[in-house]
Amino acid sequence: MTMDRKGLGPDQLKDMYRQLLYPRLIEEKMLILLRQGKISKWFSGIGQEAIAVGATLALHPDEWIMPLHRNLGVFTTRNMPLSRLFMQWQGMQEGYSMGRERSFHFGSREHHICGMISHLGPQLAVADGAALAYRLNEESKVVLAFSGEGGTSEGDFHEALNVAAVWDLPVIFLVENNGYALSTPVQEQFRCISIADKARGYGMEGITIDGNELLTVYDTIKGVREYCIRYQKPYLVECTTFRMRGHEEASGTKYVPEELFVLWAQKDPIMQYEQQLLKEQILTEQDVITIRQELKQQIEEELEKATGGSTLIIDAARELDAVYAPAVASGLPADITGMPATEKRLVEAIRDALYQSLERDAQLVIMGQDIAAYGGAFKVTEGLAGVFGKERIRNTPICESAIIGAALGLCLEGKKAIVEMQFADFVSVGFNQIVNNLAKIHYRWGQPANVVIRMPTGAGVGAGPFHSQSNEAWFMHTPGLKVVYPSTAADAKGLMMAAIEDPNPVLFFEHKALYRSISGPVPNDAYIIEIGKARQVQEGTDVAIITYGMGVIWAEDYIAAHPEVSVALLDLRSLLPLDYEAILATVKQTGKVLVLHEDTLTGGVGAEIAAWIGEHCFSMLDAPVMRCASLDTPVPFNTELEKNFLAKQRLEQSVEELLNY
Numbered sequence: 001m002t003m004d005r006k007g008l009g010p011d012q013l014k015d016m017y018r019q020l021l022y023p024r025l026i027e028e029k030m031l032i033l034l035r036q037g038k039i040s041k042w043f044s045g046i047g048q049e050a051i052a053v054g055a056t057l058a059l060h061p062d063e064w065i066m067p068l069h070r071n072l073g074v075f076t077t078r079n080m081p082l083s084r085l086f087m088q089w090q091g092m093q094e095g096y097s098m099g100r101e102r103s104f105h106f107g108s109r110e111h112h113i114c115g116m117i118s119h120l121g122p123q124l125a126v127a128d129g130a131a132l133a134y135r136l137n138e139e140s141k142v143v144l145a146f147s148g149e150g151g152t153s154e155g156d157f158h159e160a161l162n163v164a165a166v167w168d169l170p171v172i173f174l175v176e177n178n179g180y181a182l183s184t185p186v187q188e189q190f191r192c193i194s195i196a197d198k199a200r201g202y203g204m205e206g207i208t209i210d211g212n213e214l215l216t217v218y219d220t221i222k223g224v225r226e227y228c229i230r231y232q233k234p235y236l237v238e239c240t241t242f243r244m245r246g247h248e249e250a251s252g253t254k255y256v257p258e259e260l261f262v263l264w265a266q267k268d269p270i271m272q273y274e275q276q277l278l279k280e281q282i283l284t285e286q287d288v289i290t291i292r293q294e295l296k297q298q299i300e301e302e303l304e305k306a307t308g309g310s311t312l313i314i315d316a317a318r319e320l321d322a323v324y325a326p327a328v329a330s331g332l333p334a335d336i337t338g339m340p341a342t343e344k345r346l347v348e349a350i351r352d353a354l355y356q357s358l359e360r361d362a363q364l365v366i367m368g369q370d371i372a373a374y375g376g377a378f379k380v381t382e383g384l385a386g387v388f389g390k391e392r393i394r395n396t397p398i399c400e401s402a403i404i405g406a407a408l409g410l411c412l413e414g415k416k417a418i419v420e421m422q423f424a425d426f427v428s429v430g431f432n433q434i435v436n437n438l439a440k441i442h443y444r445w446g447q448p449a450n451v452v453i454r455m456p457t458g459a460g461v462g463a464g465p466f467h468s469q470s471n472e473a474w475f476m477h478t479p480g481l482k483v484v485y486p487s488t489a490a491d492a493k494g495l496m497m498a499a500i501e502d503p504n505p506v507l508f509f510e511h512k513a514l515y516r517s518i519s520g521p522v523p524n525d526a527y528i529i530e531i532g533k534a535r536q537v538q539e540g541t542d543v544a545i546i547t548y549g550m551g552v553i554w555a556e557d558y559i560a561a562h563p564e565v566s567v568a569l570l571d572l573r574s575l576l577p578l579d580y581e582a583i584l585a586t587v588k589q590t591g592k593v594l595v596l597h598e599d600t601l602t603g604g605v606g607a608e609i610a611a612w613i614g615e616h617c618f619s620m621l622d623a624p625v626m627r628c629a630s631l632d633t634p635v636p637f638n639t640e641l642e643k644n645f646l647a648k649q650r651l652e653q654s655v656e657e658l659l660n661y
Helices: 010-035 049-058 072-077 082-089 122-136 155-166 195-201 214-231 258-265 269-279 285-307 316-322 346-360 384-388 400-412 424-438 441-445 472-476 489-501 550-561 580-590 605-616 639-645 647-659
Strands: 143-148 171-177 205-210 235-240 341-345 364-368 393-395 416-420 451-457 482-484 506-511 519-523 535-538 543-547 567-571 574-576 593-600 626-630
Touching (some): 010 269, 010 285, 049 171, 122 424, 155 171, 171 214, 205 214, 341 346, 341 489, 346 364, 346 519, 364 400, 384 393, 400 424, 472 506, 472 574, 472 605, 482 489, 535 550, 535 580, 550 567, 550 593, 550 647, 567 580, 593 647, 605 626, 626 647, 639 647
Parallel strands (some): 143 171, 171 235, 205 235, 364 393, 364 416, 451 506, 543 567, 593 626
Antiparallel strands (some): 482 574, 535 567
């Protein structure tokens, strides 16, 4: 039977053979190094090389790929220097993640490869975001995202496919079905006949192909790419294949019937392709020997370069500096003294910040549930879609994880993203994307994540346990995030504009009960308030209250009701990073400190601040640092129970105890 060359010439077919063989020979070398203890772990793709190589060859080199840990062929086909890959796998500082990540958990903007995280599925939503950027820029490009058959059971898979279909995004979802998710066979993973069948449920096309046939993979992905660009739609491709090694080398293969190895050995992608080229006389037996020798020699030379890498230098300051992307000058004023201002409510101040930021930067996109024509649950984005269009003010399906992932994908293409949580409580279903993908990406491989997540938060409105939580402490513990919580209208606008300009992910908390209950003079023009700088509301000599958000309002109410008490009041405004200089200065004023917050007591922001003061300001204290917080219960629905729950109920008593200590 004559080989179907898919319109490729002999030189192209021969070059594809080299591309296919190269990762196999590298892997064989890696298994030797693993046994020698020179690398700690290896996830083998032996038997699956045709998928990664064929798919990568079918794409243009400036199109994003989201690979997994078994896709060495993506990295080699994108011509990443093997010496540096070796350094990466050995945890050396000259590796792509500077020793901060393992194996394939890294990316490279230069090569348009986005690094995975260990959690299966989040990269699929990131592909949506990159594809959305292509669409908004009217570029004829696609994004390709890998998944394993086990990963198709993850919620991220379903969310990402649904968003891609609803938004008509040019994404190729490529599923490598090797029959086992670690040791769990497909019959224990799903009941559909093929994974490609799932495509219909999302309103997209799908196909199942032989993933061990290099030219089939190449030609299919090439055709699917043209389809996705022409029709601006996603496509699901299932590649059947087999993993000839364990999930990773330590796990072994005892759970796999021996006859499967015999069967799939006959379908080895390299052996099949090699035999086809020999039969067509595109290769000779001597060519095969020569190419193998050349590639093995190249591998040894690259390994030699890697072993000559410098000694690991442990530098705590450098590691800390790598957590956040460096600030970029916004050109906006930070001193608002004398600026013309208008009295505005907090909700109007935030809308001002969004409006002026959208005007300033055409790369800014806002996404969230019901935010376009409806204006969002709290009408913060009301009117923006009419001015800036529904492409930039985008209604989303109810899938927080996918939308946060898509926001990160937009950043890959240099855009900025704002995601509105309908309620801060709902962020829990997007938690992984925030704390593992957004927060760590700059530290892992230097990729900024210019994403603001707006968090309508707080109790006091009788909304019950799932619409009233104060969950800022969840994120304060995560390096790589910034956490902002304004208490005035002017601060809300300035901090929001600063957050949008910041190249790092920012959790921006907006207290629902303050949207329309407070107002103040807000400068008309654009400006920023530096994230990480607290506001000294007033100085005092008797007691210091350190707080933020609604706590500032409660403290001001207490001060108004007790003119006999001299209170130093500090509004933190930013919780990550904290303004330790301002905290220290406030402690100095009184020697008696109360940390007040609406969140529950145990493990809250107050615990961190109290611990820091005790460690660094002990000699200044005239009493133990006290905390006033809400009860350690969920937020009750009944308004009388809610009043009892809130920290405000115990504020006066807490101050009295501190004064009398």
